[in-house]
Amino acid sequence: MPELPTGLRRVKLPRLPELSEPEVVRHFTALADRTFGVDTGFYPLGSCTMKHNPRTNERVVNLPGFRDLHPLQEEDGAQGALELMWRLQEILAEVAGLDAVSLQPAAGSQGELTGLMLMRAYFADRGESERDTIFVADTAHGTNPASVTMAGYSLQKVGTDARGNLDVESLREQVNERTAGLMLTNPSTLGLFDESIEEVAAIFHDAGALLYYDGANLNAVCGISRPGDMGFDIVHYNLHKTFSQPHGGGGPGGGPVAVREMLEPFLPVPVVAREGERFGFDFDRPKTIGKVRGYYGPFGVFVRSYAFIRTYGPRLKEMSEAAVLNANYLLSRLRESYDLPFDRLCMHEFVLSARNLKREHGVSALDVAKRLMDYGFHPPTIYFPLIVPEALMIEPTESEPKERLDAFADAMLAIAREAAENKEVVKNAPQHRPVRRLDEVKAAKRAILKYAFDEHPDLSGEPGAAEAIEAQKGA
Numbered sequence: 354m355p356e357l358p359t360g361l362r363r364v365k366l367p368r369l370p371e372l373s374e375p376e377v378v379r380h381f382t383a384l385a386d387r388t389f390g391v392d393t394g395f396y397p398l399g400s401c402t403m404k405h406n407p408r409t410n411e412r413v414v415n416l417p418g419f420r421d422l423h424p425l426q427e428e429d430g431a432q433g434a435l436e437l438m439w440r441l442q443e444i445l446a447e448v449a450g451l452d453a454v455s456l457q458p459a460a461g462s463q464g465e466l467t468g469l470m471l472m473r474a475y476f477a478d479r480g481e482s483e484r485d486t487i488f489v490a491d492t493a494h495g496t497n498p499a500s501v502t503m504a505g506y507s508l509q510k511v512g513t514d515a516r517g518n519l520d521v522e523s524l525r526e527q528v529n530e531r532t533a534g535l536m537l538t539n540p541s542t543l544g545l546f547d548e549s550i551e552e553v554a555a556i557f558h559d560a561g562a563l564l565y566y567d568g569a570n571l572n573a574v575c576g577i578s579r580p581g582d583m584g585f586d587i588v589h590y591n592l593h594k595t596f597s598q599p600h601g602g603g604g605p606g607g608g609p610v611a612v613r614e615m616l617e618p619f620l621p622v623p624v625v626a627r628e629g630e631r632f633g634f635d636f637d638r639p640k641t642i643g644k645v646r647g648y649y650g651p652f653g654v655f656v657r658s659y660a661f662i663r664t665y666g667p668r669l670k671e672m673s674e675a676a677v678l679n680a681n682y683l684l685s686r687l688r689e690s691y692d693l694p695f696d697r698l699c700m701h702e703f704v705l706s707a708r709n710l711k712r713e714h715g716v717s718a719l720d721v722a723k724r725l726m727d728y729g730f731h732p733p734t735i736y737f738p739l740i741v742p743e744a745l746m747i748e749p750t751e752s753e754p755k756e757r758l759d760a761f762a763d764a765m766l767a768i769a770r771e772a773a774e775n776k777e778v779v780k781n782a783p784q785h786r787p788v789r790r791l792d793e794v795k796a797a798k799r800a801i802l803k804y805a806f807d808e809h810p811d812l813s814g815e816p817g818a819a820e821a822i823e824a825q826k827g828a
């Protein structure tokens with residue numbers, strides 16, 4: 354190794370923290386103990402699909418041929434990895450009911466942007482660049498309008514009707530020759546399957562526009578219904594949700610896109626192609642939108658998703674059936690104590706409202722969420738979708754047994770009772786966690802990362818701790 358030039362060398366020794374190994378181990382173990390994850394408890398974070406990550410996936414992704422692979426390995430030495438990617442493309446195309454897949458995008462949101470760039474390229478190629486508007490539901494995840502704007506399109510919001518479907522009449526009035534497409538997740542973020550989807554697809558297709566499927570909620574429909582059959586032309590998957598992946602805190606994720614045949618020439622390069630028994634990268638796509646990510650995509654995510662899907666095999670639909678059953682069971686237990694803004698059978702998740710507790714006792718969705726932490730549960734998503742006031746968006750996933758669902762329902766019902774009988778305990782929650790209510794923006798943006806010696810505050814003497822500990826044992 355060549356020596357660093359003298360001028361670049363450090364003159365003073367760096368000030369490094371000095372702690373003994375046991376103290377370092379204790380520090381990080383204490384932090385890990387405080388971390389709540391799907392491996393430590395129930396995590397019904399609506400729209401995020403926090404399902405169990407089977408350990409088989411980890412065994413497979415740690416096979417040396419996958420784990421030690423360098424992205425610049427020549428194709429002949431990476432045939433197994435390429436075959437896995439090709440097979441995953443084939444399976445994803447089948448799940449979506451579409452023709453071709455690119456594995457490149459690294460998250461659902463990047464899949465969205467990629468999909469809209471594909472639309473752009475497609476319309477430009479047809480000489481229809483005047484199409485400048487994308488319709489987005491008022492229940493949409495924030496990434497949808499953000500992607501529309503980033504892709505250079507104008508955004509047109511579509512309302513939701515009284516049954517929780519898209520407002521078809523307003524679409525009929527507004528969709529025209531300037532429309533590029535619709536972006537929709539189905540089931541929606543309300544956990545409801547759009548009953549007019551075929552009519553909606555016809556409105557857009559008749560106007561020469563395209564339909565984009567935000568696959569964040571694909572966990573509800575895998576092997577049961579396919580976005581392509583519903584009329585969608587472009588789909589993104591959230592591999593980290595539907596097909597399991599330890600995720601949260603920003604990654605890692607995978608957001609492949611699938612398209613109908615007429616959009617295939619525009620897919621990002623490279624696409625994994627098969628020629629006889631050989632697999633390789635196909636860069637020869639003159640109409641491609643180019644690359645959307647370094648190298649070839651998040652490979653570890655591909656391996657885990659492939660392992661997950663192959664474990665189910667042809668029984669993949671049982672995953673979605675169990676997810677839908679679990680959600681409807683929970684809904685049936687909670688509907689008497691919380692408001693239900695759209696009273697229908699739900700899909701893999703459902704949205705309640707705490708507005709009854711707010712109106713009657715001044716207890717908000719935020720209070721309920723914080724109190725759930727005292728009972729040992731991760732809170733559901735709250736205040737989303739935006740059209741439901743005091744929203745509590747609950748997604749149990751297929752991983753949970755009835756006992757766990759019952760324990761969560763018991764806690765939610767207990768909190769509704771507490772709101773009526775002892776609201777201060779809810780309004781001041783959490784009381785038995787290492788920290789109370791934080792300024793969540795500051796906590797994320799200006800985290801305090803200093804080492805502190807006493808990492809183990811003794812909470813056992815705190816009022817209410819005994820009940821919370823008992824509740825946790827039952828959880």
Ligand SMILES: Cc1ncc(COP(=O)(O)O)c(C=O)c1O
Nearest residue numbers: 400460461462494496567569591
């Ligand atoms: C409905 C919906 N769409 C899109 C996204 C964006 O996906 P990602 O977080 O993978 O970028 C999410 C993420 O939670 C979502 O819930």
